[in-house]
Amino acid sequence: MTTITAPTDSRRTELATFLRSRRERISPEQVGLPPTGRRRTPGLRREEVAQLAAVGVTWYTWLEQGRDIQVSAQVLDSVARTLQLDQSERAHLFVLAGSEDPSPVQDCPTxxxxxxxxxxxxxxLPAVVLNSRYDILAHNHAYTWIAGDLDALPFEERNVLWQAFSDSRFASVLVDLAGARESVTARFRAAMAEHSSEPVWKNLLQRLRRTFPEFEKVWERHEVDGxxxxxxxxxxxxxxxxxxxYTNLWLGPRLGTRLVTYTPQDEETRSRLEQLAGMR
Structure with missing residues (x-):
């Protein structure tokens, strides 16, 4: 039996921020609403989300404000569908709301x-599982030696691009940071060609461009790489x-999710990994 934990103040605050960010990435046209000219804020309005999800405007406003209200699984399901959440985002929504998903999506089969x-x-040896969007789906303890405590990060920051351009442990210890930023951006641009209309991809790109001026500079070079x-x-x-x-080991027939392993180039590195293992 699954134990449901009531959301704390911090989780309600994160839930509010999460919902707002997902609402702002959806255009009226994407959900079948007629265009209404220029808007002061991006994406849908709160009342439009409430209408599409068949919930009260006041109730949805309180939810997005992080108020302490009871949230039913059925309503969360409707909100998730309205905001076009992907599998990971849907699971994150229910965790933050402290509710059990009535139609849980199983873990990614990979x-x-x-x-x-x-x-x-x-x-x-460090190892990590990434999808084609460079989201970090899983990792072993050794990977934290180069990337830090990823489990302590917000959901949206567990992404290699975000780690490379932010003030992260990963960025601070990577020797050729500029080259790595150029490389991962070029690969992300190439991968995005197949997903350019998907909200979750567009939202990640918008957040990167809005948050990191250095990413914007690299992105505008229009470099692509496989x-x-x-x-x-x-x-x-x-x-x-x-x-x-580092070696990509693909976990499916397409170039999507893969296991990335980090193998020492020399005995000195291997010895230092053993030393790190001894510090646990």
Whole structure:
């Protein structure tokens, strides 16, 4: 039996922010509403979400304001559909609201117990599972040595692009940060060609462009690149320089979700990984 925990003040605040960000990325045309000319704010209005989800305007406003109100699973389901949430976003919505999903989406079939077991067996080699949008879907403990405590980050920041351009542990220890930013942006642009009309992709792009001026500069170069293996160096404050060859291991027939492993290039790196493992 699933135990449901009532949302705390901090979770209600995050729920409010999450709903607002998803509402602002949906245009009236995407949900079949007629255009109404220029709007002061992007996306849908609160009353439009309430209308489409068949809930009261006041109730939805209180929900988006983070007030302490009771939320039924059926209403959350309607809101999720109206805001066109993907599987991960839907699950996140129900967790924040402290409600059990009546139609739960199973974990991504590529993140199976066997994949998690492989990541654990790779210790002390860092390993991470990414989708084509560069969202971080799963990782082993060794990956935290280069990326920090990802579980402590907000849902929206568990993304390699966000990590590369923000003030993150990943960005601070990556030796060739400028080159990595250019590379991942070019690959993201190429991958987005197949998903340019999807709200979750457009929302990520908008947030990156709005938040990071450096990303905007790189994005405007219109470089594209395909996925490939390569080399990365990290200067870790705990042990010093480590050198890796990273390898993409695809978890399906298409170039989407993959397991990325970091293999030491030299014995010095391997020794330093053992040293990090001994600090746990």
């Amino acid at each position: 993140i199976t117990p066997s994949v998690r077991a492989v990541m654990e067996q790779l210790e002390p 996925p490939s293996n390569g080399l990365k160096r990290f200067l870790l404050p705990e042990v010093g320089l480590v050198r890796f060859e």
